[in-house]
Amino acid sequence: MHLRFISCIVAVLLWVGGSAGAVMLTAEIRDASGDPNALTVADTALDVPFTFEIQVTSDFDMVNLELRVQTLDGGGIFALNSRTFDADAGWGYYPLAFTAPDSLTGSPGGISSQKIGCLSVGSFVPAGTSRYATIDAFVKAGTPAGSYRLNLASIMAGNTSYQDVIGSAGQAYVVTVLPEPASLLLLAGAGLLIGRRRVG
Numbered sequence: 001m002h003l004r005f006i007s008c009i010v011a012v013l014l015w016v017g018g019s020a021g022a023v024m025l026t027a028e029i030r031d032a033s034g035d036p037n038a039l040t041v042a043d044t045a046l047d048v049p050f051t052f053e054i055q056v057t058s059d060f061d062m063v064n065l066e067l068r069v070q071t072l073d074g075g076g077i078f079a080l081n082s083r084t085f086d087a088d089a090g091w092g093y094y095p096l097a098f099t100a101p102d103s104l105t106g107s108p109g110g111i112s113s114q115k116i117g118c119l120s121v122g123s124f125v126p127a128g129t130s131r132y133a134t135i136d137a138f139v140k141a142g143t144p145a146g147s148y149r150l151n152l153a154s155i156m157a158g159n160t161s162y163q164d165v166i167g168s169a170g171q172a173y174v175v176t177v178l179p180e181p182a183s184l185l186l187l188a189g190a191g192l193l194i195g196r197r198r199v200g
Helices: 002-019 181-199
Strands: 025-030 038-042 048-058 062-071 078-085 091-093 116-120 128-139 146-159 164-166 173-178
Touching: 025 062, 025 146, 025 173, 038 048, 048 062, 048 146, 048 173, 091 128
Parallel strands: 038 173
Antiparallel strands: 025 048, 048 128, 062 116, 062 146, 078 128, 091 116, 146 164, 146 173
């Protein structure tokens, strides 16, 4: 009797362990340009708008998803204007409130956006890859020339068993800011002057 009881407990534990096996959830920032993980803009005296997508991949059906956009090179570079969930992919029901502009100064680290999240439109979004949302953002006016990175953080989805699954971020998205044309002309002029002095 006792042996049968113990055997039943072991069987239940094995079943639970199997159901809680490893799952995969990743999210990545991408765009529709030639290099989906990079963008180049010119430095100007005004904010420079750009748009990117958040792509999510899982090996399980998802009923909700939330995450944050994060700058990896300090504050004062980027801001988010809006987020639009992809209803065709099954996202966008009961979205979390979003206050714009979001200058990526929240936790964790003081370099993150507010939570960007929603439920699935139907019963669930099936396993696979889908476009979660499109983000309208901008590089802040006066950002020095250089390369700056964005990525995702605090990625968490719910499965159809109402369990939370923690995800990981994909490749960082790199925005390269080129010097404004006036600066390039000044640099070119300085190069000519140096060249002339050397010749002389």
